[in-house]
Amino acid sequence: MTGYVILNIAIMLVLLFLLFYMQRKHVSFTKRVFTALGLGIIFGLLLQAFYGAQSEEIVKSADWFSIVGSGYVKFLQMIVMPLVFVSIVSAFTKLKLTSNIGKISVLILGILIGTTAIAAAVGISSALIFDLEAVQIEQGDAESARADQLEETFGTIKDQTFPQQILELIPSNPFLDLTGARPTSTISVVIFAAFIGIAYLGIRRKQPEQAEFFAKIIDTLYSITMRIVTLILRLTPYGILAIMAKTVALSDFDSIIKLGKFVGASYVALIIMFLIHLLLLSLGGLNPLTYLRKAFPVLSFAFTSRTSAGALPLNIETQKKLGVPDGIANFAGSFGLSIGQNGCAGIYPAMLAVMIAPTVGIDPLTPSFIATLILVVAISSFGVAGVGGGATFAAIIVLSTMNLPIALAGLLISVEPLIDMGRTALNVSGSMTSGILTSRVIGDLDSDTYKDTSIKIEAEA
Template identity: 50%
Template sequence: MRVFVALILGAALGSCLQIYYGLGSSVLHHTLSVVSIVSYGYVSLLKMIIMPLILVSIVAAIVKVRDTGAALGKISVVSISLLLAMTAASAAIGITMASLFHLDASGIVAGTREIAQGHALQTHLTSIKGLSFTDMIKAFFPQNPFADLAGERPTSTIAVVIFSVFLGLACVRVINQDSKFSQGLESFILSAQEVVRALVHLVLSFTPYGVLALMIGVAANSDANAIESLAHFVMASYLGLLLIVIMHLILVSLVRVNPLDYIKKVLPVLAFAFTSRSSAAAIPLNIETQVEKLGNGDAVSNFTASFGATMGQNGCAGLYPAMLAMMIAPTVGIDPLTPGFLFTLIITIVIASFGSAGIGGGATFAALIVLSAMNLPVALAGLLISIEPLIDMGRTAINVNGSMVSGTITARALGMAEPPRVEDIDELT
């Protein structure tokens, strides 16, 4: 309740500030710069605990499971397959929305900011055209674990997951082979996990204040005129996101999880993802909710939260590139409703979503790869920059929800589900 009160209050305060001072005014800019201290500080604290949480939690989960490669292989295959399958379905939903709303980029007038963004995208395209699918996969592997723990690469999160798996397997081997070290090593790992969990809970206690500050900034900087001129795209996007949520709820119901109960438990995480626009920053909340509220277990929760933040994103890498491609295709004389175009588009989107982390991730980069592969003009993607923050909030929430749905289904399909550890949502914060 505190998270949602902060969400609504932040939106109201941000709107009032914009109405009173005017969009772009110096007073508004100075006010928001002060407010951003809180929002930046909160997101920074969340990012601070991402890598230690992943490292310690995965190692501890492997030590507790002791089923080494077999269980880990099953978790990886099932969770990644689910993420990619949901991304394909999300792309199909995006195609449907673009068709129903008759979205076409031909009639959109580009302003100075949009033209500049289009040129920037065109320039960035030249830097990634040489990247192959195999190059993107190679970028997942860790070379320097200390650099990846510091987040030096776009794929650092996946690299830390892989490093943690190998470290966990090494710990299991030592524990099984030498009883002299087994008790002390296992005790150290589990103690480290509890310390990191306490750190996570300490940071999460600031969630309402962080959400409040984040939402003030989003609401105060929203351009009402741009939203009005692209209202059809905004409406189509959010209707598509709603359909993806319905798809998610149907999927969790197939593994005997009550959809209403599921929504109640994950709403605080989605609220943070909505306001922060960062799947990576939501990883700690994601893992905590999966472990404490959904009972997905440590191993599954850490894997799906980490992989879901960098690949198979339903909103950013599924829905958005599909809608954009459907909008832009008519501008170059392509009928986007031909079966060949639609099939190629969905396959391209799935592949791009799997490798988007290799070039930095995000909706814009995922769309860049898809448009380039489909031989569509990437500069036209800059037309939507004015409403990008508004749509990106919903997309990010859907990305995070997709990873939690993947974790929920994976845990139950593999028989790894555990009883929830917390019954009251407020205990998370």
């Protein structure tokens, strides 16, 4: 380890101590998250300016930063399955999902898929306005390698039909899914927990004593699980600082500048779709500024970490602080991991399809092409769950369905991490929006809790 690497680690430790000092002085959680985000960007830029991109000093320093950043993400991923399982079963034992579970599921899925269709239209519009075409991008070694990888991935899923993808959601071994072994494990755990909850309701009618004992066990497990979530969420500012510093320090700014038009078009589409989320909340009679204030920590984490799954505990906690009941928050958060991702399964594949269409002689301005593309994106945003979700699978499914060359989806590999940050944040926002609107529609949203800006994320306690 060189002296420069030791110096970089020392500076990171000083910044971490500064965040700890702010916590000891009871600075608000949101302010600490915002400070961590800013410090991470500045530190990352300074590292690049001093050492140069991809230098040995930066790579080795980033490896050490990962102990804090990636370690934090792993802690969040550790609690995802227990949180989903216990929270949904608890919602049944507390009589919060007894009669509306079917309606809740349909509403959440409808909002997720509906907003993904809107996101596809936004992505198409952005690509057309910015006149994006795949032929404008030079294909180097990295792009060629990515193209080969996409072709290989497509070979593993091309024979999987839509019904087979749906069957992947059903848990054949719930204990395996509790380990998160499959891409669809989270949704499978939701289904398994719902079955246990329904079984509990039957036992409560016939054997109330056993049901009461079971409810006490679940209540105890829920309390312990939520305490673990609180402890982990307190690490959020530290995790964001380390993740952001590493991301910025390792970013390829030459490629970002070269492909600035594509990055800019992507973020214009992402921002417009986020504004549509706020508009939907406004139409539901809710103050979008209140949503922004309370959602900032989870959106910041999703942006920096690029993991919707890792953001799930903070996602659910934020929804609850916005007045969404536990059960609905868990359903919306869990379904949103793989179904109806506005950024990864909506905007991204739609923009790619418009960019690639001219290479095979298709006019992307044709109304029939646009209508078909929006429909394919909406349907595949549900089917993506059967093959693992994410932007890569969404792009493969949409492009293959539209008979467009899949390999060309690898052209943006050099700026993929930067675009993916915004996509992930939009995915999480879409998930939370579906939970809030569903609660509003069925009359279960606690409006006083939503409006109360003094209610903070529990990690501040």
